[in-house]
Amino acid sequence: MRALKWFSVLTTIGMLFILLGGALVTKTDSGMGCGQSWPLCNGQLIPDEISSELVIELAHRVVSGSVGIMVIILSIAAWKSIGHIRETKFLAVNSIFFLVLQGLIGAAAVVWGQSDFVLAVHFGISLISFSTVLLLTFLIFEVDKKFEAEKLILDKRMQKHIIGVTIYSFIVVYTGALVRHVNASLVCKDWPLCSNDQITLPTNMYEWIQMGHRAAAGLIFIWIGYITFLAIKNYRHQKVMYWGWIIAFILVFLQVIAGAFIIYLRGNLFVALFHAFFISCLFGLLSYFLLFCYRSSIHSNKKKPSNPLSSTL
Template sequence: MGYRLPFVTTIATFLLLIAGALVVGFDAGLACSDWPLCNGHIIPPMEGKIIIEYTHRMLSTGVGFLMLANLYLAWRKRKESPIVLKLVVLSFVMLLFVAVLGGINVLKKLPPGFTAMDTSFAILLFSTFVVLTGVTLANVRKKQNEFREDRQVRSMFKPALIVAIAIYADYVLGAFIKHSDAGQVWVNGKTSLLNNIISTPAIATTLMYIHVLATLLIVFSSLWLFFYARLRKVLKGQAIAMLILLALQPVTGFVTIVTGLAVVTNVIHMAIAALMMALAAFIATEAKLGANLLHTNDKKSSAVSSKEQSIVNLG
């Protein structure tokens, strides 16, 4: 199985995350009052918030078909790479779970906590396809004799995994704060938005401070990853990209707070967090496989490597 279809599916899933953030930002989650239909229609009148919610649903359907295509190809090539099939099956199960949570959100009129759960599984689904793209890309590199294992790359697995876990935990917490209106309570003092989960302003304030602490954990772990990459002289480009995203994240977060949680800056803030999660997952995948998948060895290097291996075998 090639890497192009998983890569396209990864991009589509990222766009689905953006669409979901727009649905929340414009409060369009109940624009379609039923599910799986939209206000009793397969194709409802395209007006107002219905456009945002219906676009999100169509993207979800498109991602579903892409995942079915991945499942079909992974099943056909299951003997070549069983891990690919396992990852595709896992992603498909998560997609079904996200769809069910989305249906519950609509039918139960956005119960507190369920939208955050939906978002949390969606980012896991996105990350799974990032890993799948890395694994299938590695398989293609191996077939083309462009895959070279490196112990230094393997040593990056632990710091990369810690960064990924920290980003995911912060993402989930941020989603919970956003979808429970804790951010609005803390920033704008809108106590009218209190609910049975965020019952007092003190709880909202506590969650925001925990969110800040989690962000600091991401900062320290990302710096550790960067200096570790420089020390080992591997994956330096990916580590630098992580620092760039890390620098942009607090800026967008600050602008979001200053502008009263404006929709555009909030969506950008979420998108950067998702990209950081994807990059951390990809680096962890590279480290687990032991190769820099963004660097291809030329034919000359491959020939030299094969010659050296032959000499070792003869010896």
């Protein structure tokens, strides 16, 4: 089990590298670095002409392929080792499914090309793929029973907030990916408004996309802040929820700050990658909270009397 834990951590880190690699490819316009050839690069195993775009795209493909093999191995090993845990088989199957799906979308974009609005979905699919692997890793570590994550009971209000903010976070992710794909990152020169000198509505599609993403990010910041307040108030003795939401708020705060610095530093590449890193970690954490909601509903149903008359006897 110890070896499986280490392997799951390495696989999860590898999935993060895939996410950041995809963001790097988009940010540096390296998507066509290998031409319209996939999985080979310009129709060759080892290309004759080397460019920075080719290196970035080819490296992303190599990492994705290598980590993909690791995901398959992890899914099979988890199925065999902890398949008795209710969520394991579902996550194992979906980790492979979404991994293949994101690879096919990436390949289709290279060979046939896609609109920016379709390509923006690719990052969201990659996030779901990362989250399934992350949840598998959490399940593997939960086997030790060192914390009461498995028996955590959430009230209905918290469950609704978790489901709502997780679904909404995917919208925020999509708008952020769309900003990158349409090259609208620096269309607004100021922050938080497009122009701090005067308050005006966006004047073109690129400004609407940029300001729409900022508005969506501002709302999720407020929403997660409120849920964190509820967690601190009502779940102080349940460390997974208490510290989990504090970490979530820190991540969304860093996400907002990184977004602002992208503007101030005029699209600095490292800041942009940190921007993608923070939202990836946040989405993974929200997915873990979704798992709590599922478990909580299962436990609640088990506690309900099977006979409606039994409660009155």
